[in-house]
Amino acid sequence: MALTLDNYFLPGWRDRRHTCDACEWQGTARQMPMELHEDEAQFDCPQCENPLLLVVHPSLAQVQAAAAEGHPEAIEQMAILASAPRPH
Numbered sequence: 001m002a003l004t005l006d007n008y009f010l011p012g013w014r015d016r017r018h019t020c021d022a023c024e025w026q027g028t029a030r031q032m033p034m035e036l037h038e039d040e041a042q043f044d045c046p047q048c049e050n051p052l053l054l055v056v057h058p059s060l061a062q063v064q065a066a067a068a069e070g071h072p073e074a075i076e077q078m079a080i081l082a083s084a085p086r087p088h
């Protein structure tokens with residue numbers, strides 16, 4: 001079973017160690033290949049491709065809240081959103 005993380009801005013998730021149930025590989029999300037899906041980013045075991053971690057894409061409210069708390073990535077995303085052309 002893949003672990004689902006519903007807060008992208010939770011500190012330290014990229015450095016958290018995971019163990020693959022299927023092949024007992026151990027490592028962090030930094031070592032796993034990532035697949036982007038519509039609603040989440042999926043991190044797979046590099047040895048057997050078993051999905052280990054699902055990180056749900058942050059909502060605008062989550063980005064705003066994290067930016068308000070000083071999260072550097074969220075501040076960057078807010079800047080990107082602010083400069084993007086608005087759909088009409």
Ligand SMILES: [Zn+2]
Binds near residue numbers: 023047049050
């Ligand atoms: Zn594995």
